Amino acid sequence: MRAKLIPDHVPIVRKNGISATYNLINFVNGMIGPGCFSVAMAFKQGGLWTSFFLVFFIGTVSTISMHKIVRCSQLLARILGDQSLDYGEMAAAAFRNSFPAIHKYGKAAQFFVNGCLIFFQVGVASILAYFDVDNPFSDKVMLLLYGVPATVINMLKDIRAVTFTCLVGNIFIFAAIGLILEELMTSKHIWQELPWITSFDSVVMCAGSLLYSFEGQAMVLPLENKLKHPRDMNGWTGVLTTGMAFVTIIYTYCGFYGYITYGNAVDGSITLNLPDNTVNIVVKILLVFVVFFGNVLQIYVIAEMIWPPVKKRLEKGETSKFLAVDRRLRGSIDMLGLAVAVPNLQQIIPFIGITAGMLLSLIIPAVLDVVVFLPPKLADGESKLRISLFLAEDVFLFVVGLFFLVSGLQSNVKSMMHS
Structure with missing residues (x-):
């Protein structure tokens, strides 16, 4: 490896x-x-207590994998002189600064990771766009009402402006969550009638749905690159651990109480099960604003990943040209998310989670962790026991990810064929 x-x-x-x-x-x-x-819906797929366990399991392994991504990026940033690396660039740098035999695969690793990221993020943005509210307007009118202002706000490039929209989005989502949880926790619960576990295929689809819900794999490095003190991302009280612990608890509450309230009648989103009383109409209106403001970060992540190679191809010094192309790029990404928005959430959510989500959150981080840290460990003469423990953790994540990927694809294909 090169000198630090x-x-x-x-x-x-x-x-x-x-x-x-x-x-x-x-x-x-x-x-x-x-x-x-x-x-x-994931609880319905996996069964009550199986899904309850899977939420914490998926949340824990996702947190571990996110930490691996960040540690790899921070080590490579030191080697390269504190360059800001996105997920794809980090994969390329990992291969180029590892064993000599794999240096030539750096570009291929970057293309593969970027492909998974684009598929995952566009899928997330598309499904965000679909979380609709019953309305008297046609689809074309709704597309204009949502798409035009969404495209304008997605032109934001400054991370502080994005943070402000995220803060507004957080206010709306927590207000909606609070109202929905109050509705669910005060309703009649039928948990005694619900299965603890379902079939193997359904449990695998449950894992895919949950992994989709933990949709932060793509944004970890873009956010880490904007931190004043990158070390604040790591640690027991760092951004990753604190944020994931909070998110896991929220997911558990929403999933558990949503399932024991509506049982097997639960829809792809529990908002579709809510009766049309005043409170729930307010919730649905809040969710429109949540989608509007929340989509900004998803588009920001894709644009930050695609823009650098596009910028290199433009002539240097033409600032106005850079600005025009950047605006078109962000608008095109937003329109693509709307164009591929799909209504069949019960199939598309597990499919995205079990493919791109599983690769980005478990399989790729495990591979990159070995590629980045094994050479210096061998060079420093670490004991065989410590190296074995290090490899065992990554092998475990890789095997778990590969198992869910293969079995999940099989289950999703079966489900789509039956539909």
């Missing part, structure tokens, strides 16, 4: 970075959206 340009004992400080608090606001907004209301 920034020593380990020297903390990295970015002059124009944002604080851990702002970063946590962005992270929570990206993690908690209308998708949290689909967790009850």
Whole structure:
């Protein structure tokens, strides 16, 4: 590996970075959206107590994998002189700074990771766009009413402006969650009548749905790159651990109480089960604003990933040209998300989660962790026991991810064929 340009004992400080608090606001907004209301459907797929366990299991392994991504990026940033690396760039740098035999696969790793990211993020944005409210307007009118202002707000490039929209989105989503949980917790519960576990295929689809709900894999590095003190992302009280613990608890409440309230009648989103009383109409209106403001971060992540290679192809010095192309790019991404919005949430959510979500959250982080950290461990002469424990953790994540990927694809294909 190349000599470190920034020593380990020297903390990295970015002059124009944002604080851990702002970063946590962005992270929570990206993690908690209308998708949290689909967790009850995952409980229906897996069974009450099986799904209850899976929420914490998926939340824990997702947190571990996110930490691996961040640690790999921070080590490579020191090696490369504190460059800001997105997920794809980090994958390329990992291969190019590892064993000589895999240096040539850096570009292929970057393309593969970026492909998974685009598929996952566009899928998330599309499903966000579909979480609709019963309305008297046609689809074309609703597309204009939502699409035009959404495209305008998605032109935001400054992370502080994005943080403000995330803060507004958080206010709306927590207001909606509070009203829905009050409705669910005061309703009649039928948990005694519900199965503890369902079939193998359904449990695997449950894992895919839950993994989709923990949709933060793509935004971890873009957010870490904007931190003033990158070390604030890690640790027991860092942005990742704090945010994921909070999100896991919210998901558990929404999924558990949604399922024991509506049972097997629960829809793809529990908002579709709500009766049309005044409170629930307010909830649905709040969710329109949640989708509007929450989609900003999803588009921001995709644009930040696609823009650098596009920028390199443009002529240097033409600022107005850069600005025009950047605006078109962000608008095109937003319109693509609306164009592919799909109504069949019970099939598309597990499919996205079990494919791109499983690769990004478990399989790829495990591979990159070995690629980045194994060479220096061998070079430093670490004991065989410590190296074995290090490899065992990554092998476990890889095997779990591969198992759910293969079995999940099989289950989803069966489900789609039957439909």
